[in-house]
Amino acid sequence: MKKPNVVVLGAGYGGLMTVTRLQKMIGVNEASITLVNKHDYHYESTWLHEAAAGTLHHERVRYAIADVIDQSKVKFIQDTVEKINLEEKQVLLQNHEPLTYDYLVVALGFESETFGIKGLKEYAFSIANVNAARQIREHIEYQFATYSTEEEKRDERLTIVVGGAGFTGIEFLGELVNRVPELCREYDVDPNRVRIICVEAAPTVLPGFDPELVEYAVNVLEKKGVEFKIGTAIKECTPEGIIVSKDDQVEEIKAGTVVWAAGVRGSRVIDESGFEAMRGRVKVDPFLRAPGHEDVFVVGDCALIINEETNRPYPPTAQIAMQQGEVCAKNLAVLIRGQGELQPFKPDLKGTVCSLGHDDAIGVVFGKKIWGTKASVMKKVIDNRALYLIGGPTLVAKKGKFKLL
Template sequence: MSVAASTAPKRPHVVVVGGGFGGLALVRKLRRADVSITLIDRHTYNTFQPLLYQVATASLNPGDITWFLRAVRAKQRNVRFLKGIVTGIDHQQKRLSLHGDVSVSYDYLVLANGVTTNYFGTPGAEEFAIPLYKRSDALQVRDRLFENLEEFAINGQDRDLRLVVVGGGATGVETAGAFAEFRNNDMPTTYPELDRAKIHVTLLEMAPHVLGPFHEKLRDYAKRSLDKRDVDLRLNTAVKEVRADGVLVEKDGQEEFLEAGIVVWATGVTAHPTVLDWNVPQGRGGRIEVDEHQAVNGIENTFAIGDISIGPSSLPQLAQPAIQGGKHVAKVIKADLKGKRDSVKAFKYSDKGTMATIGKSSAVAEITHLPRLTGFPAWIIWVALHVATLLGGRNRAATMINLSSKYLFSGSHNAIVGETPYIVAKHEMHITPAVKKAQVRRVEARKAAAHPEK
């Protein structure tokens, strides 16, 4: 089916592949341009990836951080949405092929499809580890967490439970910190039968420090914050293999197997294998090579922005380069429509800084024109910026309510959970000393309330 033939746009047709930060920034910048736009994505929603770990650790609903892509038409009538996966590109005919024998013609093509998880060839990683790149990944981590805890509550008191996070970047640090806070602050109330000392949160990093792109001062602060939360931080440690029941690691030439109930893979990213079929020049990590205007090298009226692109100057794979790149390409397209493409200056990225959080009231921030920040000030900025950047007022409100409930009201231990399988007891249940003490305290409290005069 030819989608272009069914609509027959008379205006220049801009096709944008990917509804992430960069794709949406470009679409919105073309709101008043005399063009027809088709936005294509394999999902019907945009995912706010910086908060995926909050879904994975049961603090946010998946709907809080996803936004219906078709809603873009509410304020922009020159765009339509098409759900699909690009299987090939005919650059001569200017036509995309999608799954389901759908084809789409274009005058301008913008590839903003992002990247995917890089397992670096680690044996068993793709099969047994869970990445944190999609909404479904976060839900899988969350449900596996509670499955492990419920099973541990019935059958696991004779052994330890370990949650492993691989990768000491922002995602890894934030996930490990959230796991640790859940164990330290919530589980004594919600899982009193479990011995906290038997539940370990392990963060593995090959480098000698976490948060590599940050200043040494902020890296040291993050390490201290993780230590304070009793995260088992293992630096200079390589993952040699991931197995169904844990990970094999190596440090200083010595191998060790860490039994684990969950292995979260939070390392690097790479281009999706599908890009190999698009006949575009690819560089490091499979990223699409572009020039100083984000135009794909050697291909007319085709651009790439965001994580999938790699240009003359290396840019961080963050939201801001994608957003700024999208806006720049929109400027190039609008200038080209007027025959003034050569008047557009080369794309120049404006670095606004970066930040990461370790837990409640603990974060690090390197923000342009501000001193390096740690602790509560950095955390407040982190919360405000992430809530403000979310798409849609409903998402911002829901996220603010849930995060407030999590961090501001210490009496709340509610978790946003899904379904877990039934657990079959492997032996007769017994009451641990911790549970017995908790039961005694509850009985004494009830007696005191019933007879306050005593």
């Protein structure tokens, strides 16, 4: 009998979890597994804010895909997916011949969503991948270097605007407030000239988080110099900075750096391939399959599942992407063997921890509120756990975070 072709698109948390679990479950002769990813490395998206601020080297954030896949069972293709042809069961790639699949897993992750705000795409940075994070770090450093050498000082060069006080925005600010004093020392810049401004359209920082913990986070960041502009919407981004409005008052904030951290969507490949989707996210069936396409699984940030308790979609997280990868691998094994029953996906949320730099954090874990050192240590345990689940103790030893404070 012909071996089924399993094609997995994307080597992020969802895709790699699917592949590393599936390679343990099935034998070489049971299926052909192909993994496609833009780069030959995986990056920890949840650490990108550290690389963007320059508090963690970008090499620490990524590792070779070859280190975690079993190459006797999985063929890796480094390429960019352009489109999925659902009728023909084919994946179109930029530089290789189309791939044909019997079962497909779409795990192409997130992209920045600018909601049509003028100028954001052109003039703001976003923490979307390793190279985008490196660009932010380099850009901020360049602003400090230029300021220190220019004769007519332009203080706005040293203004950094972060758009969004959600999870990514706050974690980035937490790193930035630690990095800026270092930059000031390195480039002989007076710290009083630097402004770090966070602009958030919602009426609160970290919407949905426990209010006491939010207050803790805001106090920590304000003490380290962050100015919060809450209930304030970014109307436009320009080469000079941003234009914001609050209660019909319009204000221009001149800034050398604008980082947009207020929105993500699923991959554009989802829209271009004709899936029924909302902002690149497919509302999957209980077994993680795209409606009307029983041979196509969607996991991670490209999948949308509804939390029945709140009747709202679960936020896209690495935690959910990895759990989905595990269930997806089990379901693929059932289909490949034609034995057993498909397992429905139920998120098992253990909690959320939001870092405020390398030595502080806030979170709710197993229903308990934590903050400060305890939360910060917990964050590193979570980071190391993600490495362990995909690459075992060897990967933890290579890339893990052991300096707990």
